[in-house]
Amino acid sequence: MNVILGAFAQGLLWAVMAIGVYITYRILDIADLTAEGCFTLGAGITCKLITSGCDPFVSTLAALIGGLLAGLVTGLLHTKLKIPALLAGILTMTGLWSVNLRIMGRSNIAILRETSLITMLMEGGLSKNMAAIVSGAALTVVVIAFLWWFFNTELGYSLRATGNNINMIKAQGVNTDTSIILGVMLGNGLIALSSSLVSQFNGFADISMGMGTIVIGLASVIIGEVVFGRRSILNSLIAVALGSVLYRIIIAIVLRLGMNSNDMKLISSILLVIALCLPAAREQVSKVLKNSLRKGGSTNA
């Protein structure tokens, strides 16, 4: 039970990261690797500020701003310098490694004895997992509400159309460079925000903690959509958040089955491959089922 609770807590903490990946991958149709560097960036900024005696709320907000700026760099590289999106993300990600080391000053910062959002909630009498669930859920709900509103504004419409049909939206007079930059910023801002919370839960930031972010994010997005649907924006946002929780539960189960935690990255990659194949596989199965039903019907007749 405790394992499931822990997985649930992790899932909610990472849900906003998955939503950030959803924005770039699904809304903008870009596989943005900035996520990897950005995840460390958010955690690094927060832990550095908290150890310097900064207020946890301010430190969390600073992570959001850091993420927005990282997204801005990738967005500018892609739109203004015409560097392919994938490469632009890789460039920012690589550059961020050094930036993160500069910010953190060393490769690992512990904040175990400092006051963080999580410890504040624990002082209120919550267990660590419950503190994570409360803070993760609160942040996720706020982010989903904000994005639901945003993607239903005029500006939100033009962002969605930019990822969906760039020729059409250009013909409607929208500067797609601006849409792309804005979307990439938003996605990375959320990723940094999520990692800020994760680092406060874990009690540390580590230079390599961002490795694998994009795979975990994509796995959450796709598992969520396959299981919970993608009929509307609101449906998708909720599905992705739940997908993040489901991902953690699957990982927890796999670890329980005797896999080593060193195998985590391999497991997440395999999980993403399976998730990516699921929609096609489902179609295949339903086709086979339909065929066998038809055959069965004809023999009966």
Place this chain on the structure above:
Amino acid sequence: MLKLNNVHQKFEIGTVNEKHVLCGIDLHINEGDFVTIIGSNGAGKSTMLNAITGTNMITEGTIIIDGNDVTKEPEYKRAKYIGRVFQDPRMGTASDMSIEENLAIAYRRGKPRTLKWGISHKEREEYKNLLAELDLGLDTRLKDKTRFLSGGQRQALTLLMASFHHPKLLLLDEHTAALDPKTAARVLELTVKLVEENKLTAMMVTHNMRDALRIGNRLIMLHKGRIILDISGEEKKKLNVPDLLEMFKKASGEEMNNDRMQLS
């Protein structure tokens, strides 16, 4: 309304693949003109429309829309003057967005996008009425994603979107070519109706010679990046398809060669 002065368009300049697609187009289109455009494969019909919209920046020459020199303006800035319908029905709408969302996007063509709600109740009513006029059963499907529409429905929707706010120019690039004959006829009928009712200035590329003669008040023929024929008014009304083929032969010294061209 529209002036093209000595417009040249080259692609892949400086490579062995360099192509000179538009070779000095001079064209003046007056307000209210409905121009049909015909020509062989690779004559530059679509390239000319893409030059006007700014999809491709021209290599030489100037483009003036409604008195404004737009030669250097990017596509999204010119969009406020231009309504467009593409050949591929999938091109005209965002397929993962609903009918009403697509309409609302087009309703704000050329305007800055703000943080106001993307669509208002009043608009929704207006869209419903406009869609009901199309008589394609779309007025009850405002929330449906456009990916679920047929090609004809999508082109009709795109036409409606393109004609919002009386664009200075309506550009139609073989917009019925991908449709079955019956649907194509219906969409064409709707096109003529919209252009006449809104008194739009329009340019329509077509592969159907009869349509090119029957519709509009002016016809131009492109060949190898040049305008080789420009007929309007009474003269155009009197023409028939054999005349047109004969004129093409005389002007170009070649037989008309368009694998999609419908002669009758």
